[in-house]
Every structure is written in structure tokens, then in C-alpha cells.
Amino acid sequence: MSKKSEEKSFIKGLGWCGFGVGSNSASVDVKDGKVIRIRPFHFDDEYAPEDMKPWKIKARGKVFEPTMKSLLPPFSIAYKKRTYSPNRIPYPLKRVDWDPNGERNPQNRGKSKFVRISWDEATDLVASELERVQKKYGPLSVLAQADGHGDTKCIHGPHGCQTKLLNIMGGYTLQARNPDSWEGWYWGAKHVWGQDPVGQGNQNNLWQDVAKNTGMLLYWGCDQETNTWGWSGQQASRLSYWFTELGIRSIYICPDLNYAAAVHADKWIPVNPNTDAALQFAIAYTWIKEDIYDKEYLATHAHGFDEFKKYVVGEVDGIAKTPEWAAPLCGVPSRTIKALAREWAEVATTIVHCNGGSFIRSTYSSEPGRLEICLLGMQGLGKPGRNQLKMIEWGLFGMDSQVPHPRAEVIPNASGAYNGMFSDMPQQFIPKTLIPEAILSDTQISWHGTTLNSSPREDQFIEYKYPIDDGGTEIHMIWTDTPCWTTCWNGGNKMIEALRSPKIEFVLAQHPWLENDCLFADILLPINTKLEEEDFSVDQFSGQFHQVFYEGQCMEPLFESKSDYEAVCEVAKKLGLYEEYTKGKSVEEMIQSGYQVCGIADKISYEEFRKKQYYVVPTAEGWEDDPAGFEPFCQDPESSPLQTPTGKLEYFSTELAEYFPDDEERKPVPQWIPYGESHSESLLHPRSEKYPFLIVSNHPRWRVHANMDDFTWLREIETCKVRGADGYMYEPVWINPIDADKLGIVNGDIVKVLNDRGMVLGGAYVTERIIPGTVYQDHGARLDLIVPGECDRGGANNLIAPGQIMSKNCAGEVTSGYLVDVEKADINELKANYPEAFARKYHKDAGIVIDSWIEGGV
Template sequence: MGSKHRKGMERRTFLKSVLGAGAASLMAPSLLGSRASAQAAPAANAAARYARSLDWAGPLTPSTRLTASHWGAFLAQVEDGKLVGVKPFGGDRAPVPMLQALPGRVYARSRIQYPMVREGFLKKGARSDRSQRGAERFVRVSWDDALDLVAGELERVKASYGNASIFAGSLDWHSVGKLHNAPTLLRRMLGLFGGYTDNTGDFSVQAAMTILPHVTGNIEVYDQQTAWPTIIENTDLIVLFGADLIKNNQIGWTPPDHYAYPALQAVKERGIEVVSVDPRLTDTARFLDADWVALRPNTDVALMLAIAHTLYTEKLYDEAFLKRYTVGFDKFLDYLLGKSDGQPKTPEWAAKITEVPAATIRDLARRMARGRTMLMGGWAIQRQDHGEQAPWMLVTLAAMLGQVGLPGGGFGFSYHYASGGAPAANAPVLSGISAGDNPVKTAIPFAHGVSDLLLNPGKTVDYNGEKVTYPDIKLVYWAGGNPFSHQMDKNRLIQAWQRPEVTIVHDIFWTSSAKFADIVLPVTTTLERNDIDNMSEYTNQYILAMHKAVDPLFEARSDFEIFAELSDRLGFGRKFTEGKDEMGWIRSFYEEARKQAKAMKLSMPDFDTFWETGYVAFPVPESAKQYVRYGDFRKDPDLNPLGTPSGKIEIYSRTIEKFGYDDCPPHPTWLEPAEWLGGAKAKRYPLHLVSPHPKYRLHSQLDNTWIRDWYEVNEREPVWIHPDDARARGIAHGDVVRIFNDRGALLAGAYVTDRVRRGVIAVHEGAWYDPDEPGKPGALCKHGNVNTVTMDKGTSKLAQGNVANTVLVEIEKYEGPVPRVTAFEPPAQAQS
């Protein structure tokens, strides 16, 4: 037997043992336990306890209820009507420790208990002092009064200004479930009311999902990736560009099954080489013993251009692939070689920009060309000024290597999220409630547009070849999100938030968004209502029953119930509900999937049996484990063209050329960011701040539970700082520090570590905003919300994405008494 064939047999045998169903249940401690903190042990021990408990196979008992979350499916353990613990679902391959915090989330002190109205608004309505939002006391009102007030404001604004003056802000993370989808329910109600100004795009991946359809004809960031078993069997080198797979695969838009963790264990045990290009040494890089290329932030494109220059000049590129499967390489080549601008993109040129040695760049290019290489791009590399360029350049690199469509080669943009790369099950599609039609056709680019919209009525902006004119927004309605956590440039948002006449928020907790609202309606957690969902948006291997575990606390109601009652008041209640209650909708989603399953010759039990058992499992065919993205395209590009105008990978886009944007050229280009360590502003603010997703939260979710004890430093969000940078500023591990620039300031707890390169600091996004002067623009955040200093501008005229990672700051030890954190305390309440 030849050595190559023998190696393949060994890998296939290994895959069966490691990636088999349930075989990875012991992976969580080794993968999730690695963290740069003294509190690693609690997380690892928690994961180990969960891994040992995977013995449940249903049906449910009276004391347990199967339900699900963004961290996975689990059994809610209930005693005397109270949630006392959780136990993971047996189909979860590597349960994560954050499940432990879910009971604390239900019983958090920060729960909104009753409908509340800002005191000034209750007295004066739209004539109230809007500068008091975020500072003023609230008054408790009855549900009838609250709903009458909301319905009245909607009718008043519609009659006075028209439906376009109503903004449905929610378009971000919300609770899992096909029915209780707050942003969808909000749009359903407002659509029946006559319409609303909407958002378009995706806050997380706006730049990538806008540019990549021009390049490959697909959004890519949510598409099926080449299957992990194929990578493990065929790949020689994985190059991670800003992708931390271990940390980010803990979560999913739908309940994840954590397939990525046994896959990563297999990568490690097979000895696949890994390179991590990142200003931080990530958990993934540490676990996989990756070579760390610690470049300056926002210089990924310069690095990739120099790799491309080496591939071309050393004849390591695949000329035949470029000719058959791509268009525009000749025009890009003129830029790469400096013919169009006088600057060849050599490794020496890139070394000055990236501070990565030229020899390292050349070596990486040669390694990439030596064997089968998979390029894995994280979403972080497109959250920067000109963020469209990095994904485009990554695809161009993959095309030059000529391995797109080959097993284990090419590129992917979703391996670091929700187990992208997991083989897909043969399963029906589980539908959800529809948002319906919106008679108003105005939609703003979400990531950058919210503050810009509110501050600049009548302004026209470019967006992906179109012009969008902002309407004059008088009413903001937000349900299922937390804009005061995720929107850039907090102080600009506060000023913008003072412009509308009324702001309405549905929330579970007294988040900063709720505290800045005029009318606040308390909603239930997923554990206080019934729902249904898929497990894993990539595999769809299970349909899960999400059982109500406990009765709603205080006066909380589900978003569905709230919007149904509002629809009644507004005269279209029957159209909103279609005559179905909560369980009626859930049953209808299941029965529709059951019809599909029958046509696919798949077996599904009747609804009542499913609801009692708690789940339905679907088979994963062997063919799915060998799925290769763009495999069909490679076999025959004429019969399987891409969705681009040429049907091929477009390294040069004539569509973008026609747009004529000065900040998004028609081929991948290095463009100097608005703020970076090589720019003039670095003399005043010499540290580049990056804001990765947190390890033990989902954005701001869970920050109000005891789990923050695992990561906070001195009761603040940690800031990673290199020992040399800390020493130069007299900062010691554990100090409270002030991070600041022209846009704002925040306090954080110093975590001194060499896991971040010199000149860079890292503060994870999602800490609850906690101003020392509530409601006031420019207030100091006492707790560490990074968006008090981030920049609110679009990536370019093409995508208008967010540039969260384009930030320069300075840091200093905080002198004087350290203020008490009050982020998780309810606001003051006035007597009604």
C-alpha cells in the first residue's frame, strides 16, 4: 500500500473515532479551559462536570424541561416551580460552561418587573425633556395603561408624520426560537400598521456580506463550508486570519451542537500545521500550537498582498486556475507589481506597514504553496476601515493557490462561528413566524446607520451602488436587542437618541438601552415560554422542543403576547395572530416540517409525541462529511457558474468599478485606515484598541450574572496590555485604568499579558454601559463598555459596515477613589 493511501486510511479511521456522534463529549475541558486568567479552573471544572453528565436520552420527567439557548440545548431542572439547575442535552458534543449561568439570568436583580414609563414622558409625552433619557426616574404603570400609551404614540406619529418616521431598530441578537423572535414580531406588527423604516444588512458581517457577492456570488459568511472531516483528511496547513475558533464556536444564532470542538481536537492530534495571523495570541492558537504572526491591527491586506507578490514572483501560483475560474487577475497584477501606482507590494513594503519581517512573509507564502492549504477568515478582519478589502484579498490568495474546490483547500469565512464546517443533516427546513410585508421601502445600512439616521434626517448616503435618503425619525421601537451596548461611539449615540419624540424598548433586564427609553415593557426569558428551534444552523440535525420551565416572573410577558395585544388595539389583531396562540404556532411550524420530511422519506413522530420526547434527530449522510465548497464549480464552471456577472471569481469587479467609489476600488487594495499605528494620530494616541467577542458572554448577554466573576478584574471589564506598554505607564496587573481618546473614556481592569503584541490593547465588547453621569454625553463608563471610544463611520460607501477595530487610544492608571459599579442596578423609581 502506498504511503499516501495509507495516510488516508489512517485519517479516515481516526475521524470515525473522534468525530462520531457523541464521541467528543470530553473535549470541552481541554478546549474551553484555556484562558489567560487565574480563573481558568472554574470554567474547566464546569465543562468537565457537564461532559460527565451526557446520559440523558429522554423522554422528559416532571422535574426537567428541555429547552435551548445561544450556548446550546439543555434540560432545565425545576423544583417547586423554581429553576434550580441545568443539564446539557445529550446531542451536544461539547457543552459549554455558560449554561450554568442561565438560572442566574432568570433571577437576576436587574430583571424589569413591571411596565415602566420615564417620569417626564408620562407627564408631558413628546414635549418632555429628552436630555433626561438615561437619567430620569421611572414610574410603574399597569399593562393596560402601557399598551394604550404605546398604541396611542404609534397612531399619533403615523397621523402626524407618516409611517416612514417609525424606526424598527431591532436587527441583532435575540432569544433563540422560531416564534418568539422579537425583531421579526416587531416588524410583523408594524408592517400591518402601515410600515416602518427598516435596517438592511448585518451588524456583525456587513462589510463581508456586501463585498463577497460581488466576488464569489455568495454571502459566504453564513454559507455551508467545506466539511471538517474533509479538512482533517486532506489539509496540510490551516491559516487563520483573525479567527478564534475555540472561543467563538461556543455560540450560535440557533442552539449550537459544538461540532467544531471534536474537529479541532482532531486537527491537533493529526498534527496539521496552523498559522494564526492576529495581534493577539488567541485560545485557538495556543491550543493548536499555531505559529503566531503578530501583525499590526488593520494591516491584513498589506500582508496578504505581499504573500501574493511572493507567490507570483516565485512562480508558486496556479496560472491555469486563474485563467479558467477567475476574471480580472491581469488588472490586479498591475497593482500587485506596482505598474499602476509605482509601488510593488513586496514583503519589504509590507514589513514596514505590518511590522511582520519580510522573511516571515516569504516563508508563509512558500508554506501555503507547498501543500493543501485552507484559509480561514474571521469576521474581525472586516470590522475595520475599508473592511471590504480583507475578505476580497483572502479569496484572491486562495485563487492564486488554485485549491478552491479541492478537498481540504480553498477558503472559508464561518469556521469560527456556530460550528461552520459541520456536515449537514438530511433534514427538513423548520420555518418560523414571518415578518410579512413592509409598505415603506426605506432601509438603512444597519451597522453604521443608526446614529447617522437619527442625527441627519434628509441626508443621502451611498450604499452598494444605491442612494439611501434618511427619513426624519420620530419614534424608535426596539425589541430583542441592546443598541447601547453594540453601537459604535456611545456618546454620539446618546446625542442621536435624544432626537426622536418617543423611544419604546422591550427588554428582559434594565440594560442601558432600557434605561434610555421612554416606555419600557418587561418580557420573558426563553425559560418562561414555549418555542421550537433547530439545533445548529449548519447541521440541522435536531428539531428541539423548547419547553417553558417556569412561570413568568413578576409581570413579564412574551413579545408575541405584547404585539398581539397591541395589534388588537390597533385594529388588526386577527391578522397578526392568524387565529393561533403560542402552541398553535409552534405546532404549525412542526407540522410543516413533517410534511417536508414525508416527501423526503424521513420519519417524524406526531407533534404530541415530539413535544413529550423533546426532540427529533435526522441522519447525517456520509456524502455530507465529504462536502467540498465550490467542488461542483471546479469540476465544471460552465455548468455550475457562480452568482457573479461573469459566473467566475471576480478579482476585478466591473460592477464596483461602475460605482466609482473613492474608498472601494474595483480590486483588492491596501488603503490606509482612518486610525492605525502607522498614522499621524498615533503620536497622540499610541495604542491600537481591538474589541474581540467575549469568551464567557454573547455580546452583553450574561454580563449581569455571577459568571462575570470568572473574567472581571477589579469588578471591571479586563484590558489586555503587553508588559512593556504597562511598564512604560506604571500600570500593574489588577490596576484600574482609564482608556480614552477624543470620543470618550472608560475604566477597565489591567490584565498584563504577552498574549497581545506591543502597541495593542484588547477590551472585549459587551460590558454593560455604566456612566458616572447617567444620560450625559461624554460621561465616563465605570464598568468598561468599549464603545465609549470606538469610531462610528462606515467601512466604505460600498458596505457602510462598522469599523469597531479601527481605534487609537491612550491608557493610564486611574488615580483617586474608584467609583462603584452600578450597571446592574435598576433605575430609580418614582411613585405613580
């Protein structure tokens, strides 16, 4: 803590999806009411190390232990730039040509500018529209977009403050958040090994298991250097270095030599997008033919392996899945496939993931998701050193055992202080991946599964409908506090069409920044950032210590901004529901409620907690003896069965056979599906003649999803943005030199990335870190629309991702591994064709429009 009298220091920390200051604790230094720096928090400022009981993992003569300071990612250190961004929404805004008493002009959403109004006028309009729409169509006519991908808060969010008010008013329709980063495991792996909630494996004590027992780590589609920044800070990076020090081989299997692979890989095995299943089948074939898999294990731990084996060797379809068969499909030489298979069989191997990528967020990704588990089972899943490791921990779901690192005495949760997100499942909902279809369809739609990442496996066989049969209605109003659908989900241009539908009479967005879906709102409410609020939170993700925080208000709210909670309170006042909504509780009382139920009340008094502002949960005694991963199942599958119908690894899914016997896209036994009824996103499909590249679109290196694209410090980095000849900072498009040469593209050129769904621009980054025939562009870039629904300058490639769900009965997203073409762009031609878009003025560092979406400027 700063000792200077003229400065104050506040503690900030985050729970899940830490888009504010990372999901580690941070010290925020304030001088004269202005945030001057954000820096790591030193635990031993107030605590003696012996009070925290720091853990130590001892393996192979070396020791790994937590640091005594938080491991902040760059996002955290730079977050003050987000708070002071020139892109902040300064005051309530109304779209200039939206008249609630006249023409609403929905077709102009995304085109029209906004005009300043007061909070009083804004909340009058919101309250009257809520009452009008619900009276005319019923309560379910209001869609609440209230899920992740935003500034993480607790009392003042994190998201869903409006759902409490809508429940009081009689209900609403929920946008049901899909598994997102876990799609293939959710829709596929669950049917092999159970593993609710999202289908990834049991993480118990795996850091120690890997350190002591693993000989090889397969980072399959994994970039832990990037994907953990917004959640776990730098701990995954430390861990990767330590595994290398221990002599554990690190193999990266991915189309791109990503940031982690560039630093940690002993070998990079580049694989074509959407073809991991071919590689996996070829590994299984090698094991079967060379008799180097664990037959004794499978005899007692697996169901239906013989059916799987028949498919692998070609008895089902006449195609043996040999390395020679797989090599031209996946781009990995047959000799490499065989060498990988043999080494995997010889040494204890663990597969490593962080969150998704092309591997797990593409077409038919249920297949590689479950094939991964089939391979792990063939080598004795749960034996020492043979598991699936997730590089960030499972605190999100509050499961005491689901931590790969040493267990804490308590896994705290902040549910007692939440003002949103944890409402009961409403009567009517729509999967997030199906929102555009639901709005644009003239008939009732149906699907299977709630798609919520916390739903159990058996929910995937239940059919749901929109509108529901009994009392259902179409939606006619959208209230969003997560306005990034177009830049983060599947088929953003289709979503733009839906947002401009005359069915949607009113769009209300509340957000700190004027970006992305906010451009399609009728009313905008200005929201605070974390640094402007007093809050309560927990950190379950850092991998060092579990912590609970009182988060002081670091600065006064900028402009006329309020918190999400306060904004909804203002609407509740106009509806006469304020007392019922707040239950008479102050922020201080909500902080105390959070403390009472989070799990630490018997460890530290509230008075001491408020004085110190945080509590570090000590490491649990005896954590070293906790079983690792699937060890209990491995040792005794009868007494420790899996969460599958048979209690075993299901190579033949009994439930898929029972419920979806005619589904050719997700059969009881995993299949190789390059394309099918739902998708043609394959280089083997004739469509690839027109669109000859597959695009890899991972979680971004220099953002967290669609957050932080206006960080001026980060935009100076070469792989963050590419400055075009016109001075504009374009989202990088990685292109292999072989492809670039054929296309006449050089480093720094402006390029078009296009398909039959539209076009986005980018800046060429010519590099051998991407394989030929594939291009790479991160997802989540800020919208900078040239023509809404057609083309975008900012590089938001989710706009041109497929609008369809993952497969026939899997309502998951497809946001990577789809077909595109790439062309060199002529800036003069673009300016001539789109003079208005290319005449905009931009902030020279942040790259955002400064001639403003606000009529008359700010």
C-alpha cells in the first residue's frame, strides 16, 4: 500500500471472467481523485506468510510455489485506459430518429446518430416502453440479454440486474448463454465421460500429478499465454515454464504457432482447422494396429469400445483411419502421426487446454471433443500423469474439488452479494446462438437443451420451443447489459438484420462504452467501470490463493454514469417498484450480506475484514494427499463411476443411440465429418473453390473477447494492430508467405476477408506462424461498420461466421474454422465506394471514431 499522504490506494479484485483488472487482486493508486496506476497487490503487506499457509509442490528435485504478489496480466495494468477511454458513453442518449409516439425507424439502427437526453427523460421512456410492451404483448415479450463478456462486478452486476426487476413485473424471455469456450466438450465429451457442467475433465490436484508423473504434455488447440490473461493472469505462464524445467516435453497441436507455442513448444504440430478428428482417429488406428493401447483398462472402464474400434479400422464405412488416410486431410505427415502416437503410448501423457479455439468452437466440434476422451481412455485415463489439465481453475462453478492446484480451506463465492445473473430459469428462453433465427422466423422454432453451461447432460435430449406453447409470445423489446453479440457469437451480420427487424420495437442498452451492439440501441444508459464503484468480490481463478475483497471506490463516476444496479434502480423508481427491487438494502448492507455467506465469516470478523479490505483463504491441510483427476475412477470404476448412464467411458453413447438414432451429425460412435447437412465449411467441399481459406479465430491476445480494443498502450504492439497505408489501425490477419506471395500481399497491406455472408477488413501480418491455406484473425474486434450487415472496417470477423448452430441437435456456436477468401484491398477504391465511412475522424491512439455517434459531438 502506498504510504504517501497525498495518495490513496484501493484494492480491486474480480470473480469470474475478469475483464476489469484481471481476475487477480490489484492495488489501485489514486492521487487527487484520479487513478494514476494499477499495480500488483502484495499479500504480505498485511498478512504474515504463515497465516496464508502457502502451498509448495515438490517434484523432481524442484519446488513450485505461489508468489507473494498477484500476477496481473497487461489488461489489469492498463485498465485505467479503459476507464478514461474517449469512447465512454458520457450521458443518456436517444437515437435521433426513434420516436416512441411516431416513427421508430428500426431499419436505421446502426446508421442513425444519438442525441443527449437527461436521466429523467431516459428513465421515463424506458419505464413507459416496458409498461406498453408488456401490456400489449405480455411480460415474455421482453428479451433480457444478461450474461457474460463484460466488466465483472458483483453488487453492481456482474450482469442481469434487469432480470430482478423484470421478474417483479411478471417475467421475461432469457437469452440463454451457450457453453461458448467449451462447445465441443459440452456437446461431445459429456457423452463419453459425463463431467458436468461443461464436459471438461475432473481437475483435482493435477498440477502436482503432472509435475510428478507426466512425461509429455499435449497442448491441443491451447494458447495458455493468451487465454488465461483475462481470467487467471500470469499463473499459467509460470506453470508452463516450470513444467519445462522439470523436463516434461511440451507438444503444441494447432494451426497457428500461437504465443504460448512460440515460447514453450518443444515441437509444434500444425494441423488444418476442422481436421483434428482425422488426426485423432489416425492415432487410435496406430495404437490398435500396433497393439499399444491399454486393453485391460478398457475391459473394465469402457462401454462400446468394440464399436469404436470397428469404425476406426474401417469395418463400418470401408475406410481405415490410417495415418496415410489422415495426413492429406489434417496436413500432418503420416510419420509424425505415428511418432506422436508411439510416444504418447510410451510415456505418461496429459492433454492441456485453457479455453476454446478452432479445435472446439467450430463445425461439428462435438466430434474432436469426445475423441479426445476416447484417446485418453485408450491409454488409461486417471493413471499417474494421464489426465486432462485445464490451465485455469474451476472456481466459477463453486465445486470444491475442481481445482488443479493445491486446495484451499474454502472456495469462497460472492452469490450473497450478486444483484444479477442468478435468477431462476424463466418460463421462456432462447439459446444465445439462436437469437437471430428466433427474431427473424415467422414460425415457432425448436431445439434441444437449454444450452446453459451449467445444465446436466440429460438436458440435451429435451426439446424446447420459442415461443413456448402455453402463454408464449414473440419478443418485441430487448434490454441488454452485454452488448457484444455481433462481435462474439455466430453470424453477427444475421444478428444485425434481427436488430433492425420491425418486430423489435425498442432496444435498450446499458454499457460504459459506445461500441458494438450499442450502435443498434434506441436508448443508451451510461454505466460506470469497476474503478468508479464500491463493491464486493472474490478471486477463485488466480491459481495462487483464493481471496475475498472489499473493493473501494477509487474515483468519482465520470460524466453522468451510474452502475448497472443504480441504472435499473432509476427505472424501478419510475415504475413505483424501487422498494420492492432494492428490498431496502444499501450497498454497505449488500457487502455485509456477501461477507456473511461467502464462506469466510467464521475465519475473520466483518470489522477486521473491512479494515484490511481483503482475506486470503489459507491452503487446506493435507492437500497433497488429494486424489488426482480421474484417479478414483481409474482405481475402482465400480465405487467411483463416471456420470454416464453406464458409469464408464462410453465409446458408444447409449443416450445418443436412444434419443437421436437418426442424427447423422452426432452418432453414438464419434465420426469423421468434414461437412454435412448443417455446414459446408471444409476444404473438401466444392464451396472451397470460391473461398479457399479456413480462418482461425481464437480468443484474442490483446483483448478479452470484445473488451479493451481501445487500449492505447496495447495498440502500439505489432501483433495488436497493423497500421494501414491510410493510417487506420487494422485488426491483424496472419497470412503465410506462400499464400501472401500468390495473392500479391505484403506485410502491412489492407486486406479483405470475405465470404457469402459479408466482408471484414484487416491488416496483413505475413508470417510463417500460420500454415498455408489458413489465415488467422482474432475474434472480438470493435465494430466499425462500413455498411451495417454487409461489411466492417474494424475486423469483427464474427459478422461473417456461420449463422447456423454447430450441428443438427447441438445448439452451439461456430466462430472459427470456416471458409473465407482473402484479397488485397485498394484503399482508393474503398474510399470511392464508401466515402462516408472512410471520411470518419479517429482518435489517433485509441482508434475510435471521434466525430462521434452523438449528434453535435460530446
